[in-house]
Amino acid sequence: MIRLLGPGARLCDGYRRREILRIGGLGLLGGLGLPDLSRADDLSAPAPAGDGFGKAKSCILLFLMGGPPQHSTWDPKPDAPAEVRGDFGPIATTVPGLSLCELLPHTAQVADKLCLLRAVSTGDNAHSSSGYYMLTGRPHQPKNFENANPGPPNDSPSIGALLGRVARADGPMPPSVTLPMRIFNTDGSVWPGQDAGFLGRAADPWLLNARPTPEGYRIREIDLPAELDPARLGDRMELLDRIERRLDSQALAPEVAFDEHSRRAFDLLRSNGARRAFDLEAEPRSVRERYGETPFGQGVLLARRLVEAGVRLVQVNWYRGPDEPPANPCWDSHVAESSRLKDVLVPPTDLAFSALIEDLDRRGLLDETLVVCMAEFGRSPRLDPNGGRGHWGSVFSVALAGGGVNGGQVHGSSDQAGAYPRDGLVRPEDLTATLFHCLGFPPHSEYRDPLGRPHPISRGEVIHAIL
Structure with missing residues (x-):
């Protein structure tokens, strides 16, 4: 169907x-x-200027809905007090002096391909409004607005929708795809920033409901x-x-x-x-197992197949399944963070993310595929009495690879508690500016909405230091 x-x-x-x-x-x-179906119109882009410009032909965006703790993923704090550092220590990587959380052993082996942004900030502690900022590069009005929904004035197009607007897609494949479902609030309503906004529904990314089933990996729409x-x-x-x-x-x-x-x-x-x-059955069993036979792992593998087939941007969401605990669904670890991270959240992410990097590199596609692993925010610097952490948009981390980004580096840092940026601050608009720069679209160039009004692709600045 x-x-x-x-x-x-x-x-x-x-x-x-x-x-x-x-x-x-x-x-x-x-x-x-x-x-x-998404609409792709031309954008007259100025001549390329600057490092990394246009190296990426496509982008795979992994969105870890709920907000991973930076302390137990990309930015461990081994010298901090126990209530700050958490239960997990650092692990050495292939890059001397660069450590990740010990829960990421596979990712540690591809660290030479990664660029970690450790001082990203939205200044917004609400899932949906901070998520809108990360997915569009435009701050939500107002910030800290939980259970926000799409609609003016918060109707900027998502990254995928905007790419579909400025990049013409050749052949039958759509310019941008989201899978396996949209991100939604606790009340079931959809977050803003996931569609085409003021560009109109015709520019929405294709949404593919793709799930593992007893009969294999099935995509209802295909x-x-x-x-x-x-x-x-x-x-x-x-x-x-x-x-x-x-x-x-x-x-x-x-x-x-x-x-x-x-x-x-x-x-x-x-x-x-x-x-x-769209047929994962065509992949060798060993490849499917390497990505992890989980909804997230198989979604990441499907993303690789789709960019090979010509899709410009694939967003894979860590979605809220029916069995998620109400107190801390997905990465929203308000309770018993340590067990959730160790038993449910990090291992599938570690497996899928590292497999994607290795697979793209082996196929000669990493240089032309920008990989972004991000979320709406991070977690508060101290564990609370429930063994969890609260929402924290003041500082968190984003991992990048390929597509014109230099690997084996860290840009920016957080303070000793992982609470606030210390240097190298990155705002969401800077991230989107860098993404479009790598894809060959100068961020300050303009596109027009259906009413003919001009809009810049991004109001941020390209992070040239990582390119």
Whole structure:
């Protein structure tokens, strides 16, 4: 069944295009939301200038929803008091003098490929508003707003949506993909900063609900019903063309009419080569095991396959599954942090992240693929009586690799308690500026929204020291 993103735009007669395509038994290949496919328009970019510019052809963004503690991941504090450093010590890496938390033994072996930003700050201690800042490079208005939802004035496009806006995608693959689900608040509502915002729904990244099942790794949006003969897709495409011509004759607005984005969806489904990119069964068992046969690990492996197939940005979310404990779901370790980190959170991340770096390097893709491992914030500097840590946006860490970033280095530092930046402060807008710089888009160049208003790609500064 194919459901590529949300509810879609409503036609002037009150019917959604999805509903029209269900008429006559079409079922839109099982429910494809054509109006939601991402739109890729050109941006006239100035001539390249500066180090690392344009080295990355694609980006894989791993988002550890909930906020990992910097002390027990990227920024251990072995000389701090026990209530600050936590229960885990440092481990040596392949880079002399660089230590990681001992829970990251596999990642320690690829440290020479990593760049650690240890002084990232949002100044925001709320999951959804700080997450909006990290995912868009724009601070939420106001900060520290928990259970925030999308909508003005907080409707800046996500990194993936903006990349889809300024980078043209060739072939059937979308410019940006999010998997395996959106990040949502405790009340079930969706965080802001994950869609195209003021660019409109047509520019949203494709959302793929991809999960391991007893029958294997399945992607609901790509798996065609067994009873559907792929040859019939041509007939349905012809019907789509007839509907489009009818809509054009009614002088509908361009954003409502069917266009190349719907055709890309059909092209993807009709192309065995494109659909193979989504088939993890094609990977050797040893590779799948190396990434870890967990939802996160297999999602990271799928991200590698998608960038190989031409997707420009894949965001893999550590999502909130049905079995997550209510008191500390995902990385939101308010209670018993040590056991959560050791038994549930860090080992799958260590396995998948290190496998991705090794795999990209072995395939000769690391130099042209920017890998970013980040979250909405970090954790408070001291363990509380429940053995957990609170939300902390004052300082935390982000790990980068490939795509024009020099490996084996640390940029910035936090103070002795891992509480505040000491030097090398990085704001989210600086991170997005650096990301777009590596992808070949000068951050201060402009794009235009549907009303023709100009916007800079980023209001931050490129972190040239790491390139």
